[in-house]
Structures are given as C-alpha cells and as structure tokens.
C-alpha cells in the first residue's frame with residue numbers, strides 16, 4: 001500500500017506521516033530530505049541554488065542515499081550522514097530553489113519510485129500524489145492557514161534552541177508556498193483524486209487518527 005502526503009511547508013506532514021507509518025508498520029519516506037541534500041551540496045560548493053547553470057553540473061558529483069535505521073530515515077550525501085545538517089533555514093530555502101529545476105526532480109525520481117515499489121510506504125513531499133506515486137491508494141493534501149503553520153514552525157525551531165521572530169517565520173512560509181506552488185515544473189497541487197485536508201483546527205493526534213481511518217477504509 002502507498003500513502004502520499006503532500007502539502008505546503010509547516011502543515012505537519014513529516015510528523016504526521018511518521019506517526020502513521022509507525023502505527024501501520026509502513027516505511028516513512030521524507031522526500032524533502034532529498035531536495036535538502038542537494039540544496040546543502042549547492043551551498044557548500046558556493047553555488048546559487050536557484051541557478052540551473054550552476055546546479056545541474058553538480059548532479060554528476062552527488063550521490064544521495066536514503067537508509068532506514070530503526071524506523072528513522074537517514075540521508076547520506078556522498079557517504080556523509082547529513083540528516084541533521086539539512087534542517088537549517090538556509091538549507092530549506094536552498095531546497096525549495098533547487099526543487100524548481102527539472103533535472104533535479106528527474107535525478108531524484110527513480111529513488112523515490114524504487115523505495116515505494118519495494119515497501120509499504122507513507123511518503124511525504126510536494127508531488128507524491130501527482131507525479132511520484134500516481135497510483136497511491138490514499139492521497140492527502142495536508143495544509144493549514146499560513147499563520148498556523150508559521151506558529152508551529154516557530155515552536156519546532158524553538159525546541160531546537162533556535163529563536164526566530166514570528167514575522168520572519170511567516171515570511172519564510174509564505175515565500176516557500178509561493179515558490180513550491182508557482183514553479184513551472186511539477187508544482188505543489190492537489191491531485192485530482194486527492195483529499196484536501198486542512199488541519200488548522202485539529203491537533204496532531206486528531207490529524208493522525210483521521211488519516212489512519214481513511215487509510216484503513218482504503219485497505220478494506
């Protein structure tokens with residue numbers, strides 16, 4: 001079975017997808033981490049992540065691997081575990097920029113398909129229901145109001161000891177929404193057979209519970 005969870009930044013996709021995978025004994029695949037790995041590499045090489053000319057030649061130097069250890073996904077960039085290093089705000093912005101480049105999306109496509117072919121997966125991203133797993137049995141488009149998402153993001157950052165003003169986080173959320181939704185190639189959008197799920201008024205447990213019950217209905 002394949003469950004696709006797409007949606008904008010800060011909707012709680014990864015925490016939700018992870019909890020669903022744990023409950024259902026599926027593998028959780030965070031596809032954003034792959035784009036983040038490429039964004040990190042571009043930053044390290046001093047390249048402009050928004051430049052096709054600067055990013056595309058880097059792809060030949062990059063080996064990205066995804067490994068699952070005790071239910072946790074780890075991302076390796078040329079053999080280095082970068083799972084923590086990809087979680088900064090500068091890498092978020094770089095990931096969003098590189099993700100608009102068609103060659104980058106193609107580069108990561110097979111890896112995402114492969115893992116879904118071999119496992120029951122809950123995969124989160126931006127184009128999972130529309131492009132990567134068009135045959136997923138359940139496609140959720142998880143979203144919430146920008147202010148709610150910024151508030152959640154700010155809390156997450158604070159938990160990591162990173163204090164960021166609300167307005168800065170909100171600007172970042174809105175900017176990433178704009179980039180991810182308006183890029184020409186495979187933008188973030190609701191799949192024709194996807195379910196629009198706004199969880200602004202729901203807490204985390206309610207969100208997880210509701211999606212699991214939808215998944216069980218589809219499996220029955």
Ligand code: DC
Nearest residue numbers: 031032033035095096099125126127
């Ligand atoms: O889910 P995330 O915030 O870790 O994703 C980082 C960026 O990667 C996001 O701004 C858009 C891009 N992305 C994408 O274009 N397609 C995906 N399937 C996953 C992420």
